[in-house]
Amino acid sequence: MDAKRSKLTFSLILIVGVLTVCPVVMLVIGSFSEGLTAFGSFTLQKYVEAYTDPALAEIILNTVIFVLGSSTLATVLALFLSYLNNRTDIPCKFMFRIISIIPMMIPHILFSVSWALLLNPSNGLINLVLKQAFFLDHAPLNIYSLWGMILVEGLLDLPIAYLIIAPAMASFDVALEESSKVCGASPLRTLFRVTLPVLRPAILAAFILGVVRSLASFAVPSVIGMPGRVYVLATHLYQMIATGFSVDYGKAAAIGMSVLAASVTLILVYRALTSESEKYVTISSRGYRPTVIPLKGARIPLFAVVALLSFVLIVLPVVVLFYTSLVPYSMVPSARAFSLMSWKHWIEVLRDPISLLSLKNSLMLGLGGATLGVILSVFVAYTIVKVRTRAAGILESLSFLSFSFPGIVIGMGFMWFFVRTPLYATIWALLIGYIATYLPYGIRPLASAFIQVHSHLEESSLVCGASRMTTMRRIIIPLLVPGMVSGWILMATMFVRELTLSVVLSRPGTEVLAVQILRFAEDGLWGRLSALGIMMIFISTILVILANLVGARFKPMEGGG
Amino acid sequence: MKRLVVVIAILLCSVLSAQAAELDPAKAKAEGTATFYANITAVEPIMEGFEADTGVKGAYTRISTSKFIATVLTEFEAGKLMADVVQAPLPVLEILKSKGVLASYSSPAAAGYADWTRKDDAIQLFGIEYVGLIYNKELVKAADVPKRYEDLADPKWKDKIVMANPANHATTISWLVGLKETVFASEEEWMSFLKGLAANKPMFVASFGPTPAPVESGEKLIAISMPKYIITKAPAPLDWARVEQPLLGTPRAIAVTSKAPHPNAARLFVDYWLSEKAMGILAKDVGEYVLAPGVYPPIDGMDKATVMPIRDLSDEEIRKWGDQFKAIFDVQ
Numbered sequence: 001m002d003a004k005r006s007k008l009t010f011s012l013i014l015i016v017g018v019l020t021v022c023p024v025v026m027l028v029i030g031s032f033s034e035g036l037t038a039f040g041s042f043t044l045q046k047y048v049e050a051y052t053d054p055a056l057a058e059i060i061l062n063t064v065i066f067v068l069g070s071s072t073l074a075t076v077l078a079l080f081l082s083y084l085n086n087r088t089d090i091p092c093k094f095m096f097r098i099i100s101i102i103p104m105m106i107p108h109i110l111f112s113v114s115w116a117l118l119l120n121p122s123n124g125l126i127n128l129v130l131k132q133a134f135f136l137d138h139a140p141l142n143i144y145s146l147w148g149m150i151l152v153e154g155l156l157d158l159p160i161a162y163l164i165i166a167p168a169m170a171s172f173d174v175a176l177e178e179s180s181k182v183c184g185a186s187p188l189r190t191l192f193r194v195t196l197p198v199l200r201p202a203i204l205a206a207f208i209l210g211v212v213r214s215l216a217s218f219a220v221p222s223v224i225g226m227p228g229r230v231y232v233l234a235t236h237l238y239q240m241i242a243t244g245f246s247v248d249y250g251k252a253a254a255i256g257m258s259v260l261a262a263s264v265t266l267i268l269v270y271r272a273l274t275s276e277s278e279k280y281v282t283i284s285s286r287g288y289r290p291t292v293i294p295l296k297g298a299r300i301p302l303f304a305v306v307a308l309l310s311f312v313l314i315v316l317p318v319v320v321l322f323y324t325s326l327v328p329y330s331m332v333p334s335a336r337a338f339s340l341m342s343w344k345h346w347i348e349v350l351r352d353p354i355s356l357l358s359l360k361n362s363l364m365l366g367l368g369g370a371t372l373g374v375i376l377s378v379f380v381a382y383t384i385v386k387v388r389t390r391a392a393g394i395l396e397s398l399s400f401l402s403f404s405f406p407g408i409v410i411g412m413g414f415m416w417f418f419v420r421t422p423l424y425a426t427i428w429a430l431l432i433g434y435i436a437t438y439l440p441y442g443i444r445p446l447a448s449a450f451i452q453v454h455s456h457l458e459e460s461s462l463v464c465g466a467s468r469m470t471t472m473r474r475i476i477i478p479l480l481v482p483g484m485v486s487g488w489i490l491m492a493t494m495f496v497r498e499l500t501l502s503v504v505l506s507r508p509g510t511e512v513l514a515v516q517i518l519r520f521a522e523d524g525l526w527g528r529l530s531a532l533g534i535m536m537i538f539i540s541t542i543l544v545i546l547a548n549l550v551g552a553r554f555k556p557m558e559g560g561g
Numbered sequence: 562m563k564r565l566v567v568v569i570a571i572l573l574c575s576v577l578s579a580q581a582a583e584l585d586p587a588k589a590k591a592e593g594t595a596t597f598y599a600n601i602t603a604v605e606p607i608m609e610g611f612e613a614d615t616g617v618k619g620a621y622t623r624i625s626t627s628k629f630i631a632t633v634l635t636e637f638e639a640g641k642l643m644a645d646v647v648q649a650p651l652p653v654l655e656i657l658k659s660k661g662v663l664a665s666y667s668s669p670a671a672a673g674y675a676d677w678t679r680k681d682d683a684i685q686l687f688g689i690e691y692v693g694l695i696y697n698k699e700l701v702k703a704a705d706v707p708k709r710y711e712d713l714a715d716p717k718w719k720d721k722i723v724m725a726n727p728a729n730h731a732t733t734i735s736w737l738v739g740l741k742e743t744v745f746a747s748e749e750e751w752m753s754f755l756k757g758l759a760a761n762k763p764m765f766v767a768s769f770g771p772t773p774a775p776v777e778s779g780e781k782l783i784a785i786s787m788p789k790y791i792i793t794k795a796p797a798p799l800d801w802a803r804v805e806q807p808l809l810g811t812p813r814a815i816a817v818t819s820k821a822p823h824p825n826a827a828r829l830f831v832d833y834w835l836s837e838k839a840m841g842i843l844a845k846d847v848g849e850y851v852l853a854p855g856v857y858p859p860i861d862g863m864d865k866a867t868v869m870p871i872r873d874l875s876d877e878e879i880r881k882w883g884d885q886f887k888a889i890f891d892v893q
Contacts, residue, residue: 113774122720122780144764223771226726227764229892238767243729243883244876245652246630329797330778354605412631419639504628507643508596508620519623522770523602524790 009383009391013398016380019436020401023413024260027405030250030416031257050240050254055231063215063232066149066225071210073154077309078161078206079196084306086169088293091303097166098544099310102318104159104493105540107517108219110533113526114317115152116223117324119143123332125320144228153220155313157213160441161206163490167482168202168448187293202448208270209444212263216406218500233259234406249412256409260401267400268393318537325530345527355516355532362496362513363539365431370442370492370543373435377442377487378477384443385450386458399439410437411504418505425507433501434494441490449483450476485551492547493540586615589825594618596823597830598633599648600626601688601813602770603793603847610842611833617826626731629653637662637820644818645827646834650732651812652873654684664819666828670835673854677870684814687835688843691810691850691868692736692769694802695790696783697776707802710740711750713783714757722763723775724785728887730768732811733785734879737886739809739871759890773799791860792848801860807867810850 034043081100084090103111118126119141127139134140142148176198180190196203214220221235231239237252295302323333326341349355384396402410414433423429453476461471477484499514506515513536520529589595595617597608608619622644624632629649636642637660647654647663657663663683671678671685678686694707707713713722725733737755745751764781766772772786777797788801788808815834821827833839840853848858850868857864874882886892 117778120775120780122775123778124780222767227766229765239726239729243731243734244879245626245650245731246656246876249631329794330774332778352605412628415632416635419635419641424639424641425643503625504632507622515623519602522623522625522768524770524773524794526774 005383005387006391008379009387009389009395012380012383013391013395015376016395016398016439019432020398020403020439022417023410023433023436024401024405026416027249027253027256027409027413030413031253033250046248046251046254050251053236053240055236059231059233059236062146062230065146066153066221066232067211067214069146069150070153070157070214071207073150074157074161074210075165075203075207077154077158078165079199079203081158081306082162082166082169083191083195084302086166088295088299088302090295090299090306092307094548096306096310097548098541099314100162101159101489101493101544102314102537102541103156104163104490105497105537105544106318106321107497107499107514107533107536108156108217109223109499109521110321110517110529111156111317112152112219112223114320114324115148116143116227117320117330118316119148125333128332142228143224144230146225146228146230148228149220149224149230149232152224153214153217156217156220157210159493160209160213160490163486164206164209164445164448165199165202167445167486168199168451170482201451204270205444205448208266209440211266212400212403212440215259215262216403216410218406237406237409249409252406252409253413256405259406263400263403264397267397318534321530321533321537324526325534326527328527330526345525345531349528349531349535354511357509358511358513358516359535359539361427361430361510362536365427365434365498365512366492366496366539366543369431369434369495370488372431373439373442373491374446374484374488376435377439377446378472378480378484380439381443381446381450381483382472382476385447396443399443402437403440411501414501415504425505425510427510429505430502430510430512433505434498435491437501438491438494438498441494442487445486445490446480446483449480453479481551485547489544489547492543496540496543497536585825586829589823589829590616592617592823592826594620594823595645595826595830596620596622596643597646597648598622598624598629598644600624600629600650600653601648601849604843606842606846607834607839610839611830614838615829615833617829619830626650626653630656633657633662634660637818640820642818642820643822645821645823646815646817646830648813648815648834650690651680651684651686651814651870652875654814654816655680655873658683658816662818663816664821664824666817666831668828668831668835670832674835674852675854678852680814683816685816685831685835686812686814686852686870687840688813688849688851689810689868689870690732690813691787691789691808692732692785693788693808694783694804695773695776695786695788695799696802697779697798698800699798700779701782706800707783707804709804710744710806711754711757713785714754714761716757716761718783719761720764721782722758722761722784723766723772723781724763725768725772726765726892727890728883728892731874731879732769734882734886735811735871735874736785736809738874738878738882739869742872743809743869744806755886755889763890765890765892773797787848788860788863789848789850789858792846792858801862803862803866807869808850809869809871812870813849 031046032042034041081096085093085096118124121127121139121142124139124143127141130136130140176194177190180194185193215233218234221232222238225232225235237255240251325345327337328340331337380395380399383392418424418429457475458471461475497514499518502512502515503518506512513532517529517532520532597619599621604621608621611619626649630653633642633644633647647657654663665682667682668685680686696706727733727737741748741751745754764775769787772784773790773794775781776784776799777794791799791801815831817827817831837853837856840851840856843849844851844856844858848860850858
């Protein structure tokens, strides 16, 4: 490794380390300390209590099923949608691209509640329709179950998987597929023998990010799992820390350490599986342009399938949210419900100064935070993919550190850390905390994009006398635009609806949307909650469209021949 | 000589502390803001009223009960406690008092309150987080509405009840224990009620907040919840079961912090909070059960109900009972 690369790697380890290690160190100290704050005399008691619970085995089994099920669902759906959107001539591509990332913009608690309204066994709308249509006595579906949790979490993780797989799919070199076809392989064989294996890093990245995310997820296990008495690690943690008034986050951190260990192991597995990165390079010195595969007779049926899928899985819950924002209280749709509809909740939200301040703060954090986050991610992804030394491995693991912790715990780690700095209770603490926690959202799509860019391009530029910065700016970054756009969208939409850190770091003047939404949720004000949620989706949609437009401007630079 | 210096120092300190305890509205105005950490919800109308009436801004930060102690103690230990005034369930403030977070303050606005509401020199009780049975009045016939808590154990309520998780929700645990200690005649009766309720397979949610929605929409018919939702969720078809027994709840408490950044504004805020005007807003707009004499939430029949505070349960007791309810209600 040359000196410049080494300097870059160590500078990044320092930056990312400070961002992610500090709160985790505070949690480690807290898990070994007596008392309720981070510092106290040493004890192992919290670990003993946390790991001797007899219910733990069943909870771990539920967690494994939930996590693997939802990540598989998210990855398979993302693969299907991104293949159709990027590689085929399916109609209405732009619309589907937006639809597949809509769950990203909806607060998870709202998305889960919408699905409970649709599929609860008492009066869930879909169940009512099915009961009437098939003359059934009992509701055929029950969302309050493990499969219900997998469905909803899978849909919530779909955008993450989509935004990682889609850029890799978009920059796929068609020559590989053409060679396969020339050799007589059928399109399906080509898909399974050439396309999917080449996309392995992106698919694995999407799957692993899904696993890590669903391990830390709390909204789905609490809104859907708890009423069905299906407990996973997140709700077990909640139960452990929420019993009594003096909540011990150190004990929660003790359990969180196993989640962290599982996440770090997954990252190592991922690195091992993608260690021969040269295999996945598809953009080399030649020009490339992904070709569009004509679906011919399958075009309309596949369009119908995607449209139906999008409608049932994504549009319907959003429609339920919009409906909830218009009715005076939680009501099953009926003539009476429609007659009582009004904009009352919307007006109340728009007249509420804290809601307006939250909108402003969240928009600022989304725009500024995502931009800074993507800039940092470009350098980190470059180091992880192209340098690939032991130090780069450390950097990759560091980038996942605070992200891997269960959400209800990491927020406390950040508070224990920031309270010792002048940044406490400022908007900057939120900004730094967001970037530190959600760094993998920026790094993953960029890393899978970097993997596909051959180092010959970089070397040619250097040989011709360009500096590393010029090479990065003129050669690498333009090729990475789809990855950067994906990373920016993931981070911006995540920051607009971030709750976990915000709820402990937000103070008067630094309120953000998700905290305001949580206030409405705790008051049971679903109408206002839905109205503000729709505003949040609207803001995120605008950000997504803007990012896509900016990305499209750089498009000509991708093509070559 | 040494003794004289000590006596003078003590006298000086007591004069200074007496002065500090006296409220100066001009100083409060100069301080500009009173920062209020609370777990109570929907208090914005009081914050607005406080600013309009006193010229001092009320800044409200909502901190859930589960994060209250960890947040306040972390800030306090780091010398960065931003709260001038804290409000939470009584056991939370008692823990904070034991850690030196609370200051002595006896508000003149609490003069008319019952003696038992003045917990000590720092903590003043102003309300009860009252728990009751709320039901969907369009779907439950008048004859079926429970008249006693025992009626919830009737098999006709199978799969029709929603409640906060009795294995970990502190107020629900305290409420169930409170029923044993103050409502049921014997432990056997109480246990048979618990087993009957558990056999009806209630749906569990994380706290009281999500309990009314399934009742409003008709997904469930009855909730162990808070009658205040009848006000905050109007015009939802909610009513409360006027049981013959008393309603129980955890006392809500308020106090000034010992290192309040705005000590005068803090006391001004507590005075305002405990005033009949502010308590009237809390009862009328939010449906809270307050302890200001003669002030009741506008819920039909609530002025005649007996509402009692639950005995303070220590965290050890809550965990112990939580474990027992976990087994009875078959929570994993």
